[in-house]
Amino acid sequence: xxxxxxxxxxxxxxxxxxxxxxxxxxxxxxxxxxxxxxxxxxxxxxxxxxxxxxxxxxxxxxxx
Amino acid sequence: xxxxxxxxxxxxxxxxxxxxxxxxxxxxxxxxxxxxxxxxxxxxxxxxxxxxxxxxxxxxxxxxxxxxxxxxxxxxxxxxxxxxxxxxxxxxxxxxxxxxxxxxxxxxxxxxxxxxxxxxxxxxxxxxxxxxxxxxxxxxxxxxxxxxxxxxxxxxxxxxxxxxxxxxxxxxxxxxxxxxxxxxxxxxxxxxxxxxxxxxxxxxxxxxxxxxxxxxxxxxxxxxxxxxxxxxxxxxxxxxxxxxxxxxxxxxxxxxxxxxxxxxxxxxxxxxxxxxxxxxxxxxxxxxxxxxxxxxxxxxxxxxxxxxxxxxxxxxxxxxxxxxxxxxxxxxxxxxxxxxxxxxxxxxxxxxxxxxxxxxxxxxxxxxxxxxxxxxxxxxxxxxxxxxxxxxxxxxxxxxxxxxxxxxxxxxxxxxxxxxxxxxxxxxxxxxxxxxxxxxxxxxxxxxxxxxxxxxxxxxxxxxxxxxxxxxxxxxxxxxxxxxxxxxxxxxxxxxxxxxxxxxxxxxxxxxxxxxxxxxxxxxxxxxxxxxxxxxxxxxxxxxxxxxxxxxxxxxxxxxxxxxxxxxxxxxxxxxxxxxxxxxxxxxxxxxxxxxxxxxxxxxxxxxxxxxxxxxxxxxxxxxxxxxxxxxxxxxxxxxxxxxxxxxxxxxxxxxxxxxxxxxxxxxxxxxxxxxxxxxxxxxxxxxxxxxxxxxxxxxxxxxxxxxxxxxxxxx
Numbered sequence: 001x002x003x004x005x006x007x008x009x010x011x012x013x014x015x016x017x018x019x020x021x022x023x024x025x026x027x028x029x030x031x032x033x034x035x036x037x038x039x040x041x042x043x044x045x046x047x048x049x050x051x052x053x054x055x056x057x058x059x060x061x062x063x064x
Numbered sequence: 065x066x067x068x069x070x071x072x073x074x075x076x077x078x079x080x081x082x083x084x085x086x087x088x089x090x091x092x093x094x095x096x097x098x099x100x101x102x103x104x105x106x107x108x109x110x111x112x113x114x115x116x117x118x119x120x121x122x123x124x125x126x127x128x129x130x131x132x133x134x135x136x137x138x139x140x141x142x143x144x145x146x147x148x149x150x151x152x153x154x155x156x157x158x159x160x161x162x163x164x165x166x167x168x169x170x171x172x173x174x175x176x177x178x179x180x181x182x183x184x185x186x187x188x189x190x191x192x193x194x195x196x197x198x199x200x201x202x203x204x205x206x207x208x209x210x211x212x213x214x215x216x217x218x219x220x221x222x223x224x225x226x227x228x229x230x231x232x233x234x235x236x237x238x239x240x241x242x243x244x245x246x247x248x249x250x251x252x253x254x255x256x257x258x259x260x261x262x263x264x265x266x267x268x269x270x271x272x273x274x275x276x277x278x279x280x281x282x283x284x285x286x287x288x289x290x291x292x293x294x295x296x297x298x299x300x301x302x303x304x305x306x307x308x309x310x311x312x313x314x315x316x317x318x319x320x321x322x323x324x325x326x327x328x329x330x331x332x333x334x335x336x337x338x339x340x341x342x343x344x345x346x347x348x349x350x351x352x353x354x355x356x357x358x359x360x361x362x363x364x365x366x367x368x369x370x371x372x373x374x375x376x377x378x379x380x381x382x383x384x385x386x387x388x389x390x391x392x393x394x395x396x397x398x399x400x401x402x403x404x405x406x407x408x409x410x411x412x413x414x415x416x417x418x419x420x421x422x423x424x425x426x427x428x429x430x431x432x433x434x435x436x437x438x439x440x441x442x443x444x445x446x447x448x449x450x451x452x453x454x455x456x457x458x459x460x461x462x463x464x465x466x467x468x469x470x471x472x473x474x475x476x477x478x479x480x481x482x483x484x485x486x487x488x489x490x491x492x493x494x495x496x497x498x499x500x501x502x503x504x505x506x507x508x509x510x511x512x513x514x515x516x517x518x519x520x521x522x523x524x525x526x527x528x529x530x531x532x533x534x535x536x537x538x539x540x541x542x543x544x545x546x547x548x549x550x551x552x553x554x555x556x557x558x559x560x561x562x563x564x565x566x567x568x569x570x571x572x573x574x575x576x577x578x579x580x581x582x583x584x585x586x587x588x589x590x591x592x593x594x595x596x597x598x599x600x601x602x603x604x605x606x607x608x609x610x611x612x613x614x615x616x617x618x619x620x621x622x623x624x625x626x627x628x629x630x631x632x633x634x635x636x637x638x639x640x641x642x643x644x645x646x647x648x649x650x651x652x653x654x655x656x657x658x659x660x661x662x663x664x665x666x667x668x669x670x671x672x673x674x675x676x677x678x679x680x681x682x683x684x685x686x687x688x689x690x691x692x693x694x695x696x697x698x699x700x701x702x703x704x705x706x707x708x709x710x711x712x713x714x715x716x717x718x719x720x721x722x723x724x725x726x727x728x729x730x731x732x733x734x735x736x737x738x739x740x741x742x743x744x745x746x747x748x749x750x751x752x753x754x755x756x757x758x759x760x761x762x763x764x765x766x767x768x769x770x771x772x773x774x775x776x777x778x779x780x
Binding site: 002003006007010011013014015018026027030031034035037038039041042043044045048051052055056059060063064 | 214217218222257259260261263264266267268270271274275593596597600601603604606607608610611614615690691692
């Protein structure tokens with residue numbers, strides 16, 4: 001399993017108490033967004049500001 | 065990641081071209097001191113990161129000012145004016161389904177024929193690092209210098225973790241100091257996957273801060289109390305800036321603290337070395353006194369030998385001879401006694417005495433029968449003859465007697481020594497045996513003491529080379545530095561506490577201001593998208609923090625468990641330690657404890673080294689598994705402080721645990737008896753598949769740096 005998937009699955013364990021399928025979907029999408037960006041940041045594929053801008057752009061599409 | 069080939073040209077002790085193929089599993093390079101093991105390690109490291117390791121100096125970055133540090137001395141010496149020389153290391157690396165060629169090269173030109181060891185006399189032409197590989201589309205990609213360095217850092221082996229994965233045995237104490245928990249924490253941060261979780265939190269906190277700021281901006285346009293809103297908003301932003309700055313200060317102070325801990329640890333080591341030096345000097349003195357005492361005893365024994373044995377040695381095995389001799393002497397005395405009582409007439413010569421005979425002749429009368437006789441008678445004639453004979457004979461006998469008497473006296477004298485001589489003869493064999501035993505014991509003791517003295521002197525020399533000859537002079541200075549650093553550490557600790565308290569207060573103020581801001585009513589009741597996003601972000605932030613805490617604890621548990629698993633494999637086989645590794649969860653200090661968790665009091669340098677290596681290996685293995693990556697594990701002289709049995713087991717384990725490991729060591733290096741040839745059979749028992757010997761070759765009489773070079777030979 002890739003490291004991003006491992007981290008996503010660990011964090012999702014903390015989010016298990018959230019009720020509502022829709023809510024759950026949104027949390028998972030947002031979580032994935034952050035985890036993949038943080039992986040790129042850790043592996044120096046991206047700068048911090050680039051990651052922030054990318055997240056902000058996507059975030060408001062996911063949470064309307 | 066697998067390094068499949070290394071090509072070295074004119075790098076340090078490797079003259080001209082050297083090529084070596086490497087495999088998966090353990091690649092073992094054996095060599096004696098000075099053969100070129102550390103230089104081979106440097107080749108790998110310099111190729112990737114432009115750095116080499118120098119004993120007692122540490123890591124050295126190679127540039128246009130010190131480039132000769134990587135060049136082979138022989139090639140420098142042989143170069144003529146205007147000759148162009150290349151020093152080059154090229155590694156073929158397989159990683160993530162790509163084959164890379166990583167090549168670092170320095171080119172120089174000889175400017176003149178003066179001192180070849182000085183950079184002044186060379187022209188630095190170029191230093192190029194090139195990473196080449198085939199793209200997915202089949203095109204060859206060649207990255208140079210800055211791009212190449214970045215690529216290596218991102219895609220092949222990040223420099224941050226390199227010192228743990230390609231580690232110099234001499235730097236083990238810096239990498240993991242078991243008494244300085246921050247070194248362990250750093251290692252965790254560099255090597256493990258915790259950074260991913262931390263970056264999650266960094267990103268989400270930044271996004272939260274920006275979203276909140278955006279929300280406040282939007283809400284300001286809709287507020288019922290603009291003045292108060294503006295004031296609170298300003299206050300919130302000021303507090304956020306101050307918290308950020310305060311965090312930065314805490315971070316800086318923690319880094320200072322790390323430096324001070326490092327300094328304290330180094331001073332502590334120097335103080336220990338100084339104390340050890342003083343102890344060694346005292347031991348040297350007392351051992352030398354003992355040496356003198358033994359030498360004196362040997363001299364005394366030798367003198368005794370020359371006094372006694374020069375006389376006594378002649379008596380060895382003479383018991384029979386002496387007995388025969390004394391028997392002869394006794395026989396003589398008996399004969400002498402008998403002779404005293406013997407003469408041809410049957411009567412002693414002096415009976416009757418000449419005086420008595422003269423009287424008889426004068427009176428012409430025999431005093432025996434009473435008859436008188438005349439002068440011309442037969443009786444007179446006979447008595448006169450008797451007188452002449454007796455007088456003459458008596459004189460003769462007297463003379464003979466005198467000689468015999470003198471001889472008899474001498475014999476008597478000799479016989480009086482019989483008892484003494486018998487005793488001497490009886491004891492001389494034992495005396496000689498005792499002498500040789502004493503001699504042997506004293507000489508053996510002498511050799512032991514000389515050996516001890518040599519070891520002590522070597523240790524003293526080693527400490528002097530490390531710290532200079534005037535170590536004891538610097539003791540007070542070091543002690544004072546130590547105390548100063550301890551005080552500084554306490555000050556910084558207090559500063560950090562105070563900054564942390566300040567942060568707490570600032571956050572409380574921030575929370576209160578935000579709450580006050582939220583309480584100011586809006587003109588129009590509307591839902592902002594930012595509010596909706598923040599609800600999700602707050603929950604996620606909380607989840608990230610909890611996950612980080614949980615993962616960190618899990619990681620420490622895993623590292624401890626794996627380190628103990630490695631330790632157990634080694635200690636089970638040869639009983640070096642009866643205990644386990646324990647990581648303190650508050651201080652991150654590491655120690656060996658017994659199976660009941662009590663401190664293990666019998667811990668020595670070898671145990672500590674083994675502990676550190678188990679920890680590092682555990683961290684690397686776990687991290688590789690989690691990140692689904694593998695890096696070649698390279699190490700120079702990792703087992704210098706371990707005994708042979710432990711060394712062998714350690715290499716077996718890293719052979720099993722790492723996809724590829726490259727070990728450079730002088731341990732396990734066994735020569736065949738009385739031959740200058742490696743005992744290959746002694747290595748085959750470990751099933752190591754790729755074993756090389758590094759030899760020093762060149763002028764046999766004078767293996768100086770400039771006419772000798774390292775050579776690799778595959779033996780298994």
